[in-house]
Amino acid sequence: MTNLIHVNDENFEEQVVKSDIPVIVDFFADWCMPCQMMGPVFEELSHEYEGKLKFAKVDTETAPGISQHLGIRSLPTLAVIKGQKEVARFMGYMDRDALKEKIDSILSTI
Numbered sequence: 001m002t003n004l005i006h007v008n009d010e011n012f013e014e015q016v017v018k019s020d021i022p023v024i025v026d027f028f029a030d031w032c033m034p035c036q037m038m039g040p041v042f043e044e045l046s047h048e049y050e051g052k053l054k055f056a057k058v059d060t061e062t063a064p065g066i067s068q069h070l071g072i073r074s075l076p077t078l079a080v081i082k083g084q085k086e087v088a089r090f091m092g093y094m095d096r097d098a099l100k101e102k103i104d105s106i107l108s109t110i
Contacts, residue, residue, distance in 0.1 A: 004046040004055045009065035016056055022082040022110060023054040024103065027072045029061050034093040035076040041096050042078075045103065053080075053107060080106050 007015045007025070016023045026042050028035035039057075046055035060067040060075065070079060070086070078099075080088040088106045 003050040003053075004043055004057065007056045007058055007066075008063040012058070012063070012066045016054075016081055017084055019054055019081075021052065021054055022080055022087070022107070023056050025056045025058055025079045025081060027058050027060050027067055027070075027075060027077040027079070029059065029075055032075045038076045038093050041094070041099055044096065045100060048100075049103065049107075053103065080110075082110055 005015055016025060026035075026038065028039070030036075042055060042057070049055070058066055060072060066072075072079075074091050076093065077089065077091045079086050080103075087110055088102075090102060094102065
């Protein structure tokens with residue numbers, strides 16, 4: 001079983017908003033070099049947080065509705081969503097240790 005899912009405009013509410021656990025969403029585009037660098041880091045960390053935090057990816061080119069609704073203006077952008085509320089957002093590439101530190105900090109407060 002994987003803890004990394006791909007979501008789009010049609011399944012975002014079901015997979016993210018209605019999730020029983022918080023979800024970290026990676027907004028990316030294939031043409032974005034920092035996004036390509038962040039992908040493997042995001043996927044690697046998804047295994048470490050199984051059961052605590054769901055990892056979702058949104059391709060902003062194929063799911064513009066979600067991106068527009070949430071005001072995503074730069075890539076990559078990571079948003080942590082719990083229920084119907086965005087609890088954290090950070091932008092730009094982060095290495096594994098920096099992203100893990102952010103995630104741990106957020107999880108300790110929600």
